[in-house]
Amino acid sequence: xxxxxxxxxxxxxxxxxxxxxxxxxxxxxxxxxxxxxxxxxxxxxxxxxxxxxxxxxxxxxxxxxxxxxxxxxxxxxxxxxxxxxxxxxxxxxxxxxxxxxxxxxxxxxxxxxx
Numbered sequence: 001x002x003x004x005x006x007x008x009x010x011x012x013x014x015x016x017x018x019x020x021x022x023x024x025x026x027x028x029x030x031x032x033x034x035x036x037x038x039x040x041x042x043x044x045x046x047x048x049x050x051x052x053x054x055x056x057x058x059x060x061x062x063x064x065x066x067x068x069x070x071x072x073x074x075x076x077x078x079x080x081x082x083x084x085x086x087x088x089x090x091x092x093x094x095x096x097x098x099x100x101x102x103x104x105x106x107x108x109x110x111x112x113x114x
Contacts, residue, residue, distance in 0.1 A: 033058065068092070078102055 037050035069092050076083055077099050086098045 078106070 033054050034050070037054050038047055042050065074087060074092060074095060076087065080102055083099060083102055086095055090098060
């Protein structure tokens with residue numbers, strides 16, 4: 001069953017939004033977060049204090065990101081009406097991905113086939 005994990009496991013998580021992040025990425029993210037606050041010789045009490053501090057820092061970072069999302073403007077990079085509409089509807093992250101895709105799609109050369 002473990003050999004086929006990639007095939008059956010995703011069906012149980014279809015209703016959970018994970019922002020394209022895999023289980024390994026989430027674990028590595030927490031690992032990297034905690035590395036800045038402790039090392040292998042850290043005591044349990046120091047670990048708990050560091051963990052609280054790390055969570056508080058992450059919360060502040062998220063609040064700042066939300067502030068930037070709500071109160072800063074994103075420049076349009078094309079004159080495409082689709083991009084203007086997307087700017088009103090999408091999050092900053094989704095809009096940037098959309099803008100990248102719009103730019104990439106405009107690089108194709110169209111030719112009429114006779």
